[in-house]
Amino acid sequence: MNKLIGIVNSLNYKELKDIQKDLAEGNMGNLIKARMEEIEKSRGYDERICPTCGNKVSEETAKYILTFGSSDFRKRAMFDEMDCLTFFIEKLKIQKKTIDE
Numbered sequence: 001m002n003k004l005i006g007i008v009n010s011l012n013y014k015e016l017k018d019i020q021k022d023l024a025e026g027n028m029g030n031l032i033k034a035r036m037e038e039i040e041k042s043r044g045y046d047e048r049i050c051p052t053c054g055n056k057v058s059e060e061t062a063k064y065i066l067t068f069g070s071s072d073f074r075k076r077a078m079f080d081e082m083d084c085l086t087f088f089i090e091k092l093k094i095q096k097k098t099i100d101e
């Protein structure tokens with residue numbers, strides 16, 4: 001977060017306005033997703049992390065694999081434990097509720 005604060009503080013008004021627009025239009029989310037996929041690819045397919053606790057998981061060690069999202073924006077997450085999957089789904093429910101309101 002400190003790195004992000006430094007970046008935000010170094011931007012001028014127009015740059016901030018452009019980023020605000022990108023955030024609202026979802027472009028920033030797509031950019032972050034693309035960069036994360038690039039990093040994951042460079043690490044090799046097997047080295048993924050559980051999105052809840054951060055433990056390393058792979059196709060072989062994951063106890064649960066969840067595919068979710070709309071058909072044009074499918075996401076896939078692997079979980080090491082049921083608790084992590086449950087927590088993740090609760091977060092999705094809250095996000096969906098916030099979007100629907």
Ligand SMILES: [Zn+2]
Nearest residue numbers: 050053080084
């Ligand atoms: Zn986990």
